[in-house]
Amino acid sequence: MNTFSKWLGAGLGFTFGGPIGAIIGFALGSFVDGFSIQDFNTAKKEFENNSKGSQSRTQSGDFEISLLVLASIVIKADGKIDRRELDFVRAQFVGMYGKERANNAFKLFKGIVKESVATHQVCSQIRQYMPHASRLQLLHFLFGIAKADEFVSEQEVDEIRKIANYLNINSRDYGSIKAMFYQESDAAYKILEIDKSASDSDLKKAYRKMAKKYHPDKLQGLGDEHLKGAQEKFQTIQAAYEAIKKERGIS
Numbered sequence: 391m392n393t394f395s396k397w398l399g400a401g402l403g404f405t406f407g408g409p410i411g412a413i414i415g416f417a418l419g420s421f422v423d424g425f426s427i428q429d430f431n432t433a434k435k436e437f438e439n440n441s442k443g444s445q446s447r448t449q450s451g452d453f454e455i456s457l458l459v460l461a462s463i464v465i466k467a468d469g470k471i472d473r474r475e476l477d478f479v480r481a482q483f484v485g486m487y488g489k490e491r492a493n494n495a496f497k498l499f500k501g502i503v504k505e506s507v508a509t510h511q512v513c514s515q516i517r518q519y520m521p522h523a524s525r526l527q528l529l530h531f532l533f534g535i536a537k538a539d540e541f542v543s544e545q546e547v548d549e550i551r552k553i554a555n556y557l558n559i560n561s562r563d564y565g566s567i568k569a570m571f572y573q574e575s576d577a578a579y580k581i582l583e584i585d586k587s588a589s590d591s592d593l594k595k596a597y598r599k600m601a602k603k604y605h606p607d608k609l610q611g612l613g614d615e616h617l618k619g620a621q622e623k624f625q626t627i628q629a630a631y632e633a634i635k636k637e638r639g640i641s
Contacts, residue, residue: 402451404519409511410459417501453524454487454495456516457531460553462503463512464532467549471503478538482531485618509549513556523608525557526567530623533571566600570626578630578637590640597631 405411415431458479465475479499483492516525532553536546547568554564562583569580579586582596604627606620635641 402455404515405452405455408515409508410455410515413459413502413505413507413512414455414498417498417505452520453528454483455498456520456528458495458499458502459507459512460516460528460532461535462499462505463507463509463553464535464546464549465503467545468543469545472538475535475538478535482534509552510556513553517557521608522559523603525559526563526604527609527620527623528557529554529559529564529567530570533567537571567623570623578633581626581630582634590638593631593634593638593640597627600627 405414461479465471465479480492480496483495486492487495516528520528529550532550536543536550550568551564566581566583569577574580576586579588582593582600584592584596588596601624604620604623606624609620
C-alpha cells in the first residue's frame with residue numbers, strides 16, 4: 391500500500407463509504423498521479439479489516455475529508471474558483487495538519503473541486519455520523535472560506551445556509567456563526583443568540599450557554615489539530631459578551 395493509501399487508511403471512518411467515499415475514489419483515480427480507484431479500494435479494505443466495524447465512528451480524517459467536500463461546494467457557489475479561497479483552504483490545512491498531510495489533502499481537494507457534488511446526500515452522510523459540535527465547526531470553516539476573497543456573494547451565503555439546514559443546524563446557530571464574520575451593529579447579540587432587549591440576567595445566561603456549546607473540549611475527540619478553530623470561536627463568544635457588558639456598563 392503506497393503512502394497516499396496509508397494516509398487515507400490512517401484516519402478515515404464513515405467517509406470511506408456512501409456518497410463521500412464515491413467522490414474520494416473518483417477524485418483520487420482521476421486527478422492524483424500514480425493513484426487509482428483500485429488503490430483506494432485496497433486502502434478501504436485494509437482499514438475495514440483492521441477496524442473491525444469501527445468505520446461508523448467519526449475519525450479525525452473524516453472531519454478533514456468532510457471539510458474538503460463542503461469547501462468545494464462553497465468555493466464553486468458563485469460560478470468561479472478564486473485563488474484566494476483556495477489559498478485559504480490550503481493555509482488552514484497546513485495550520486491544522488502540518489505541511490505533509492496538508493499536501494496530501496490538497497492533492498485530493500484539486501480532484502474533488504472538479505467533481506459535481508450532491509450537497510444533500512453528502513450532508514446527510516455527515517449528519518448521520520458527526521456530532522453537533524463538529525458540524526458547527528464545519529460551518530465556521532465554510533464562512534471563513536467565503537470571506538477569504540474579501541467578498542461574500544449571495545450565492546455563497548445561500549449555499550452555506552443550505553448546508554447548515556442539511557446538517558440539521560438550526561437558524562439561531564447558523565446566525566450566530568455567520569455574525570462572527572460580519573461587522574454589523576448587532577453582531578455581538580447575534581453571536582450570543584439573544585435580542586437587544588434581553589435583560590442583563592438573560593445576557594449572562596446566554597453567555598454561559600454559548601460558552602458551554604462552543605467550548606474546545608467539545609472537539610477533543612477529533613484531535614488537537616482541530617482545537618485552534620474551536621478556540622477561535624470560543625474567544626469570539628467571550629469578546630461578544632465583553633462588548634455588550636461594556637456597552638451596558640456592566641462590571
